[in-house]
Amino acid sequence: MLKIAIQKSGRLYEDSVKLLKECGIQLNNGHKQLKTTAENFPLEVYFLRDDDIPQYVYDGVADIGIVGENVLLEKAKDIDLVFRLGFGKCRLSIAVPKSMPYQTVADLDGLKIATSYCSILKKYLHDKGITAEIHEISGSVEIAPGIGLADAICDLVSSGSTLFTNGLKEVEVILRSEAVLTANKDLSEDNTALLEKLLLRINSVKTAKNNKYIMLNAPNIQLQNIFHCYRA
Ligand code: ATP
Ligand code: ZN
Numbered sequence: 001m002l003k004i005a006i007q008k009s010g011r012l013y014e015d016s017v018k019l020l021k022e023c024g025i026q027l028n029n030g031h032k033q034l035k036t037t038a039e040n041f042p043l044e045v046y047f048l049r050d051d052d053i054p055q056y057v058y059d060g061v062a063d064i065g066i067v068g069e070n071v072l073l074e075k076a077k078d079i080d081l082v083f084r085l086g087f088g089k090c091r092l093s094i095a096v097p098k099s100m101p102y103q104t105v106a107d108l109d110g111l112k113i114a115t116s117y118c119s120i121l122k123k124y125l126h127d128k129g130i131t132a133e134i135h136e137i138s139g140s141v142e143i144a145p146g147i148g149l150a151d152a153i154c155d156l157v158s159s160g161s162t163l164f165t166n167g168l169k170e171v172e173v174i175l176r177s178e179a180v181l182t183a184n185k186d187l188s189e190d191n192t193a194l195l196e197k198l199l200l201r202i203n204s205v206k207t208a209k210n211n212k213y214i215m216l217n218a219p220n221i222q223l224q225n226i227f228h229c230y231r232a
Contacts, residue, residue, distance in 0.1 A: 001042045002194040005062035008047035012179050015087040016066045020045070023201035042194060053182075054079060060184050063191050064198075070156060070177040074117050080183045082195070083202060088179035090158045092117055095168040097145050097152075102171050108132050114141050114150035121154045124174050142166045 006016040020027065026039040035046045046062055053065040054075035064082070070092050072081065094113065096102055105128050112133040115121050125132055135150050142162050144150040154174065157163060163170055181202070183195060218226055 001037075001044050002064065002191050002198070003044045003046060003062045005046045005048050005053045005056050005065035005067075007050045007053070007066070010050060012050060012066060012068065012088050013047075015085075015179065019066075019085065019087075019202065019205065022205045023198065041198075043198075051075070057182055057184050060186070062184075063187055064181060064183045064195060066179055066181055068177050069180050070117065070120070070175060072180060072182055073175065074119050076119060078185065080185055081180050082183045083181040083199060085179040085181060085202075086206065088177070090156045090177055091173045092120060092154065092175040092177060093157045093170045094121075094152055094154045094172040094174065095142075095157070095163050095170050098167050098169050100151075102169075105130060105172055108152065108172075111151040112149075113152045113154055114144035115154035116141060117154055120174060142168065 004020075006020075007013045017027065020038070020043075023041075025041045025043060027045060028036045028039060033047070035044060037044050046056070048056065048062075050067050050071050053062070053067040054072055054077040056062045057065045057079045058077040066085065068088055068090070069081070069084075070090070072079075094108065096107075101107075108125070108130050109132065112135055113121065114135045114137050116136065116138055118134050118136050121134055125134075132152075135144070137144065137149070141153045141155040143166060144153055145168065146166060153168065156177075157170055160170060181199075187195060216226075
């Protein structure tokens with residue numbers, strides 16, 4: 001049986017469950033349980049905090065998992081990125097108070113930056129040759145400058161409205177992220193086969209989304225014209 005870890009609740013929960021459903025996999029019960037078994041596919045589903053998923057996949061407690069690429073990179077576990085799923089899109093960005101004059105990344109030099117993504121930020125600043133103090137906080141990062149905890153933040157952004165309401169402006173995009181399917185590097189032969197079967201279904205779901213199924217009545221004589229029309 002293949003074991004998959006998905007987020008218990010939060011931004012990726014609904015789309016993860018929806019994806020499994022679209023793959024024709026029926027889950028017995030909701031995420032109130034820690035785990036559930038699919039009815040018609042040899043799949044066990046674990047509902048976990050997204051931050052824990054890379055570790056569980058690495059340890060083999062779960063064979064595969066759905067998690068944001070941002071979390072995958074931050075945790076830096078030696079596991080495979082198998083498929084980009086196309087939902088949970090966001091970017092990891094640096095933001096500063098609106099009133100702060102900002103021209104280039106060099107303006108971050110000497111600042112104190114609050115984030116939950118220390119590892120990614122540290123690498124980014126190092127690559128850019130910036131020396132800044134990184135202050136790790138686990139949530140509500142966007143209020144840090146307002147309460148004097150930091151000069152800037154590095155956090156996930158999608159619409160930018162949270163930044164705006166906290167008087168911040170996005171100045172650098174570090175990473176563009178989306179939900180990904182990740183897998184343990186040492187899957188058994190049986191589980192590799194199951195993963196391939198699941199991937200085939202995920203691919204079909206994705207392809208189906210880019211196509212339209214059209215039914216129409218038409219005279220035989222017009223078939224060629226219609227065909228050319230739709231190809232165009
Ligand atoms: P958990 O309780 O599982 O730890 P969380 O609060 O860390 O949840 P969520 O806010 O539910 O996480 O976000 C989960 C993932 O959704 C993020 O890691 C990211 O990949 C994606 N995401 C998409 N848009 C956003 C956004 N605007 N803000 C935060 N995360 C986003
Ligand atoms: Zn989390």
